[in-house]
Every structure is written in structure tokens, then in C-alpha cells.
Amino acid sequence: MAGTALTSIWCLALVIGLMCSDASALVIYRFGGESLPPPDELSAVGGEDVQFVQLRWTDLHPDLGGDAFRVDMSERYIRALEYDPQVNIAPGFEARGGYLGPGSWTNGDKYAAAFDGDHGTSWLASRYLCADSVWECFRYAQPGAFEITLGGSFLIDRLRIVSGLADPSATVVDIKIRAGEEIEIRDNLEHFREVPIAHDQRVSTIFLGLGEHDRSWEIQEVEVYARGFAEKSSYVSDVIDFGGSAAWGQLRWSGFKESGAELLIRTRSGADTDPDDHWQYTGRGDEKIRVTGTQYNNLSLGQKAGSTYDVDNWTFWSESYDFADSAGAPVVSLSPRRYLQFKVDMIPLSDAGSGLDFLELRASTPPTASGLVGEVFPFEVEAGQISRFTYAVKPTLKEGDSGFDRLQMRTTTSRLLSVDSVRVDGADVPFVVEAVDERQFEVSFPSITREEDSGAVIEIVFQAQVLRYGSTFDAWVFDSNHPLEVPQAVSAGDATLDFDGNTVAVTTSVNDVSLLQMSVSPRVVTPNGDGVNEAVYIVYDLLESVGEVSVDIEIRDLAGRLIRRVHSGQEGIGHYERQWDGMDGSGERVLPGVYLYRATVDADKDRFDKIGTIHVAY
Numbered sequence: 191m192a193g194t195a196l197t198s199i200w201c202l203a204l205v206i207g208l209m210c211s212d213a214s215a216l217v218i219y220r221f222g223g224e225s226l227p228p229p230d231e232l233s234a235v236g237g238e239d240v241q242f243v244q245l246r247w248t249d250l251h252p253d254l255g256g257d258a259f260r261v262d263m264s265e266r267y268i269r270a271l272e273y274d275p276q277v278n279i280a281p282g283f284e285a286r287g288g289y290l291g292p293g294s295w296t297n298g299d300k301y302a303a304a305f306d307g308d309h310g311t312s313w314l315a316s317r318y319l320c321a322d323s324v325w326e327c328f329r330y331a332q333p334g335a336f337e338i339t340l341g342g343s344f345l346i347d348r349l350r351i352v353s354g355l356a357d358p359s360a361t362v363v364d365i366k367i368r369a370g371e372e373i374e375i376r377d378n379l380e381h382f383r384e385v386p387i388a389h390d391q392r393v394s395t396i397f398l399g400l401g402e403h404d405r406s407w408e409i410q411e412v413e414v415y416a417r418g419f420a421e422k423s424s425y426v427s428d429v430i431d432f433g434g435s436a437a438w439g440q441l442r443w444s445g446f447k448e449s450g451a452e453l454l455i456r457t458r459s460g461a462d463t464d465p466d467d468h469w470q471y472t473g474r475g476d477e478k479i480r481v482t483g484t485q486y487n488n489l490s491l492g493q494k495a496g497s498t499y500d501v502d503n504w505t506f507w508s509e510s511y512d513f514a515d516s517a518g519a520p521v522v523s524l525s526p527r528r529y530l531q532f533k534v535d536m537i538p539l540s541d542a543g544s545g546l547d548f549l550e551l552r553a554s555t556p557p558t559a560s561g562l563v564g565e566v567f568p569f570e571v572e573a574g575q576i577s578r579f580t581y582a583v584k585p586t587l588k589e590g591d592s593g594f595d596r597l598q599m600r601t602t603t604s605r606l607l608s609v610d611s612v613r614v615d616g617a618d619v620p621f622v623v624e625a626v627d628e629r630q631f632e633v634s635f636p637s638i639t640r641e642e643d644s645g646a647v648i649e650i651v652f653q654a655q656v657l658r659y660g661s662t663f664d665a666w667v668f669d670s671n672h673p674l675e676v677p678q679a680v681s682a683g684d685a686t687l688d689f690d691g692n693t694v695a696v697t698t699s700v701n702d703v704s705l706l707q708m709s710v711s712p713r714v715v716t717p718n719g720d721g722v723n724e725a726v727y728i729v730y731d732l733l734e735s736v737g738e739v740s741v742d743i744e745i746r747d748l749a750g751r752l753i754r755r756v757h758s759g760q761e762g763i764g765h766y767e768r769q770w771d772g773m774d775g776s777g778e779r780v781l782p783g784v785y786l787y788r789a790t791v792d793a794d795k796d797r798f799d800k801i802g803t804i805h806v807a808y
Contacts, residue, residue: 215239215592216439216554216674219430222247222266223444223548231674239674247425253484254428255465255531260342260420262545269545270423270451270536273416275347279340280414281307286341291395301336304412309355312408330366330399340414343392346370347417349385351378351398352410360408364401369393392421419538426533429463432555434590435528438521439552439676447513450539453546455511459527460504469495507533520666520679526557554675558594558667559638561586563683566663569691571656573698573733574707576607581650581663581694584685587640594667595637597650598677600630603661604654604696605765609633613649628765634670647686657763658734659698698734705739706791706798707731714805717772717779725769726804728756730789732763740792743768745785745804753780756787772806782807 216239218229224244231240246265250256262269273279283289283305290301303311346369354361358381365375370389387393398412438459447453458465468486469478470493478495486494499506511519523530532551536544564583571577587593599606605628612621612635624632633650654663666677682694708730715726728743738760745754754775757768770787774780789800 215672216552216676217241217243217432217436219243219245219551219553221245221249221427221549222268222546223550224266226548229550234674239672249428251428254463255426256428257424257426259422259424261423261425261536263425267445267545267547268423268425268534268536270538270543271420272543273344273418273420275415275417277415278307278350278411278413279344279416280305280338280412283338283341288339288341291337291339291397301338304409305338307411309352309410312356312410314406314408330401334402335397335399337395337397338412339395340393343394343421344414344416345391345418346387346389346393346396347415348387349396350411350413350415351383351385352381352413353383353408354381355408355410357406357408360406362400362402362407362409366397366399366401368397418541419543421537423536424533425536427531429460429465429529429531430551431463432528432530432553434555435526435557435560436530436553436555437557437676437678438523438525438527438530439554440518440520441511441532442518442550442552443516443546444548445513445516445544445546447544448542451542451544452535452537452539453513453544454535454537455513455532455549456507456509456535457521457523457530457532458505458507459523459525460500460529460531461527462500462503463529465500465504465531466497467500468497471495510535521551521553522679524681525553525679526560552676554678556590556592558669558675558678559585559591560588562667562678562680563685564665564680564694565682565685565689565692566694566696567689567691569689569693569695570697573656573658574731576653576655578610578651578653579663579696580689581652581665582685582689583648583650583665583667583680584683585638585644585646585648585667587638587644589640591640592669592672592675593637593639593643594669594678596624596632596634596670597648597665597667598630598632599650599652599663599665601654601661601663602629603658603763604656604663605629606631607653607655609650609652611651613651614638614643615646616649637669638667649686655731655765656696656698657731657765660695661698662695664694705733705735705793705796706789706800707733708789708800710787710802710804713803714807715770715772716807718808725771726787728768728770728787728789729766730768730800731765732761732791735763735793738762740790741766742788742790742792744788744790745770746788747783747785750786753785770804780806 216231229242232242247263247268248265250258260271262271301313304313361381363378365378367373367385369387370391370393373385464483468481468483470481470489471478505524508522534546562585564581566579566581609623609631612619619635621633621635624634665680668675668677684692710726710728712723716723741761742758743756744752745756746752756770772779783806785804785806787802787804791798
């Protein structure tokens with residue numbers, strides 16, 4: 191790795207009190223989890239090249255984009271906010287974006303006294319006879335009625351109407367409430383009137399109307415008590431500044447997601463400090479100019495021309511990472527980039543909640559390469575057939591980039607069978623397949639460096655069996671001399687003029703594609719103990735299915751009677767091998783003769799059968 195010092199890498203340290211330090215090959219951020227041991231990389235060989243930063247969940251700075259909305263948050267964890275049914279939520283309605291409804295524009299101060307949490311202030315009204323009122327005289331109408339929008343949707347447990355504390359004769363008697371359900375109260379004599387709400391749907395607006403017209407009354411407080419979880423809790427991290435281009439590694443986390451609840455983790459990356467563009471009116475018609483976020487916040491309301499997403503410098507939020515991948519999921523946001531931000535949305539269901547204890551992010555700076563694009567050819571093949579592919583990678587390397595000498599390829603919907611050759615700018619180069627299985631391989635080749643190979647096209651020629659339409663071949667490159675660096679992902683793009691697809695996904699032709707392809711060998715089985723043809727091997731490929739399908743493999747006699755069920759279960763796309771050893775379901779050898787094998791695949795809308803013969807001899 192180049193030894194360029196990036197002492198500004200921890201620009202965030204100026205805010206959170208961390209000491210700036212030299213750049214390192216691997217950077218690890220951990221939010222929460224302070225009681226956990228340090229990451230394993232710190233004790234690994236070369237661990238001195240690791241920069242570890244421990245942060246608290248509460249280390250949020252609005253000027254850096256951090257925000258927590260309805261989150262139960264401590265230094266150690268974040269949780270979906272669950273309301274305490276003993277805590278009155280009404281006093282915070284304005285801070286949540288709520289407001290008072292009809293009448294609030296002229297009488298807002300009067301009504302607000304009923305929601306300030308202070309029993310010492312009152313919403314007061316003198317007697318207003320219908321003949322004297324400027325309002326039409328309807329029961330539960332102005333000036334004895336209003337609506338409050340709570341600034342969110344809540345499961346309301348109960349209301350409490352507090353009245354007549356200063357003057358018992360002014361206790362409200364006739365009350366109408368709408369909070370999901372409609373409730374009327376007549377002849378109230380209680381200063382603290384509890385009103386249970388049985389409605390089990392979320393409520394955002396509450397109506398309160400008083401029926402008294404011929405006497406004075408006072409309300410000290412209308413208290414609102416919620417139950418259950420907030421409709422949605424969101425945590426947005428500060429924009430993390432790496433001081434220069436960085437390649438994203440993996441996200442790791444630990445938390446919980448109860449049945450029915452959701453926990454969505456997303457990321458986005460950028461080239462500057464603010465994901466938004468902010469605009470100011472100049473005073474010349476609709477003309478506006480771009481200003482910084484700080485400048486925008488200091489503008490008067492009439493000067494603010496709005497904010498728009500900075501699509502030129504920031505990616506949109508990624509799709510959510512699969513919560514089950516908590517042990518490590520590659521960050522999918524564009525890299526290398528200087529800035530990264532993550533977001534956690536916790537969406538409960540009924541009494542089911544979710545939360546995180548810690549989240550860990552890995553990155554390498556400087557990156558392996560300033561740019562990496564790749565594409566695969568051919569990009570259309572026949573499903574289930576073994577095909578030869580070329581994966582082309584074009585790197586852009588700049589000063590400080592570490593370069594690379596290995597490529598790792600992964601797929602979830604194809605079988606990787608072999609690596610045949612590696613070419614650099616059309617010339618074959620020596621290579622070694624370091625690891626291979628049906629879902630991934632790793633190949634090493636001469637190091638690609640800035641001086642010699644920036645812009646060179648590296649081609650990996652390999653054989654694979656595509657099992658489903660839209661199968662992707664995802665690739666990462668890294669430098670084997672720096673094992674702690676994170677592998678850098680290759681983005682789909684135009685790597686070479688020789689290929690037209692500009693994609694790493696492969697489509698399949700639909701001509702006569704069956705969900706099931708299989709072969710059986712040998713067709714004559716002799717289970718006599720001599721070690722030759724002791725069993726028949728039933729090999730099959732499941733193609734094009736989405737999710738799992740039901741697979742049954744049976745041996746029957748010519749009369750159709752079941753002899754042995756070789757396999758029965760749920761399987762996804764892939765390559766499988768089963769065997770039959772000539773025994774029946776009781777473990778006894780079958781008699782010599784001709785038998786039938788039958789393989790059945792039962793998908794949601796389709797059913798496929800393959801039937802053939804097997805000869806048993808002794």
C-alpha cells in the first residue's frame with residue numbers, strides 16, 4: 191500500500207473529540223457495542239495498519255447530518271420507541287410538527303394552554319349565549335371546539351380532561367371527543383375525567399367539543415396517553431468523512447427483530463459533505479443561488495428557495511440489507527467515495543419491536559483503484575448448459591492507489607466450474623486459482639499497478655452453468671500483500687469495446703427450458719458387493735425457479751408400486767446428486783429386473799416429471 195499520509199482522514203474527529211492519526215489500510219467504525227472486545231483485525235498480523243474508532247449511538251451532530259426520530263436511544267443501543275402509557279404526549283405536539291386546527295390561527299394561545307402540561311394555566315371561556323355569539327350556535331362548535339393534530343400517528347390509550355381546578359363551578363359538563371372513535375360525555379362532575387379509547391387504529395388528530403353555552407368553564411389540560419410503539423423510528427448517522435477516497439467493505443451488526451417487525455439498514459455514499467443542494471432567492475424574480483446548509487438555516491423564511499437532492503454527488507439510499515446477513519454484508523453503495531452515511535428504520539407491528547446493539551463498518555483508504563468497471567460476455571446463454579464466459583475488468587488507478595493482484599468472483603444463481611485463462615490487454619498472463627467452489631472462485635495474477643496498467647483490460651475466462659434468468663457474476667479485487675484491506679467491488683459498466691452488454695448479469699433463452707434437467711448413470715446397477723456399479727447416481731439441476739420447490743425422487747416397479755423414496759424435500763436452484771443402492775424401503779435388496787425412477791418437481795403453478803428405467807442385475 192502506498193505510504194501517503196492522510197492525517198485529515200478523521201475530519202469527524204474535530205467534532206467528536208477523537209485524535210487525528212495517520213491513514214491506515216483498514217478503517218473500522220463501531221457504533222454502540224462498547225463492551226465488546228476490539229475487532230479481530232487489531233490482533234492480526236499487520237494489525238498496526240488498522241484504525242479502529244469506537245462511537246456511541248448518541249454521538250450525533252445535526253450539522254453533520256445526524257438525526258434520531260422517535261428512537262429509544264442510549265450510548266449502547268437504539269430501539270424502536272415504545273410509548274409509556276403513563277406519560278402525556280400532548281405537550282410535544284408542536285415540536286413533532288403538529289398544530290391546532292380550526293380557530294388556532296386566531297385563538298391559538300387560548301387553546302395552547304390546554305396542551306402545555308401545566309395545570310396552572312387554563313383555557314377559559316365566558317358564557318356565550320347563542321344570541322350574542324358571532325358564531326353559529328351549534329352544540330360542540332366554535333368557540334367551544336377545536337382539533338389538535340398530534341404530529342404523528344399514535345395508538346391512543348386514553349385521554350384525561352382536567353377542568354375546574356381553580357373554580358369547581360367551571361368544571362366542563364358536556365364533552366364530545368373524536369379520537370378514532372366518537373365519545374360523548376354528559377353530566378361530568380369530575381375534575382380529572384379519564385376517557386379510555388378502545389379504538390385500535392392509529393390516530394393523528396383529536397377533536398374536542400364542549401356543549402356548554404350558557405355558563406363559564408375552564409380546562410386546565412387535555413392529556414393524551416399513547417400505548418405501543420411509534421409508527422416508525424429512524425436513526426441517521428452523521429456523514430462520515432474518510433479524508434479521501436475509500437473502498438467500502440462490510441457492514442456487521444447485532445440486534446433483534448421480533449416476528450412481524452422490520453429493521454431496515456441502508457447506506458448512501460457521496461463526494462461532498464452534504465447530500466442536499468440548498469437554494470436562496472436573490473430577490474430578482476424567481477432567480478435563486480446555491481448556498482451551504484449552514485447559510486440556508488440562517489436565512490429568513492422568505493429567502494429560502496428550498497432544498498433538492500444532490501444527485502450529482504450523492505447516491506440514493508441503497509436497498510435495505512438483509513437482516514439475516516448480520517455477520518457481514520458488503521456495502522453496496524458506490525465506491526470509492528470519500529463520504530458515507532447509514533440509516534436505520536425500525537418499523538414495529540403491534541407488540542413486536544426491533545433494535546440494534548451495535549453496527550460496524552469496514553473500509554480501506556486509499557482504495558485499491560480509483561475506478562473499477564466490469565462486464566461479462568456472452569450476456570445471453572441457454573439455461574442449464576455449461577458455457578464459457580469472459581469477465582472484463584477495466585481499472586482506473588491514480589497516485590496513492592494500492593493496485594491489486596487477485597480477483598474474487600461470486601454468484602448465487604449459477605455454478606462456477608473452472609478458470610481457463612487470464613489476459614491483460616489481450617496477452618495471456620500466468621495465473622493461479624487460489625480457491626474455487628460452485629459459488630465462488632479466487633484467481634491471482636501479476637500485480638496491476640498505476641505505472642503500467644491503469645486503463646488496461648483484465649479478462650478472466652471461465653466456465654459456468656447459469657441456472658436462472660438474470661444471474662449475476664459479482665467480482666471484487668484486492669492486493670494479497672495487504673490482507674487486512676477490504677476487497678473492492680467491481681461496478682457494472684463499459685470495460686471494453688469488444689463487448690456490447692455493459693452488464694455483469696446474464697439472461698437465459700426461453701426456448702424449451704425445463705425447470706428440471708437430469709441424468710442417471712449407470713443404467714445397469716449390480717449391488718453385489720464387488721465394488722463395481724454398486725449404486726445408481728441420479729444427478730439433476732433445478733433451473734429458473736424463484737425460492738424453493740418441492741422435489742421427490744422415487745424408485746417404483748413396473749406395476750407402479752413404490753419401492754423406495756430416495757429423496758423428498760424443498761430445494762432451490764442448484765446442482766444436486768442422489769443415489770440408490772438397490773435396496774427397498776425396508777433395507778432389503780430388490781430382485782433383479784427393470785425398475786422405474788421418477789423425479790417430480792412441484793412448483794407453485796407448474797409440475798415437472800422425469801421418468802426413466804434402471805436395470806438391476808447380480
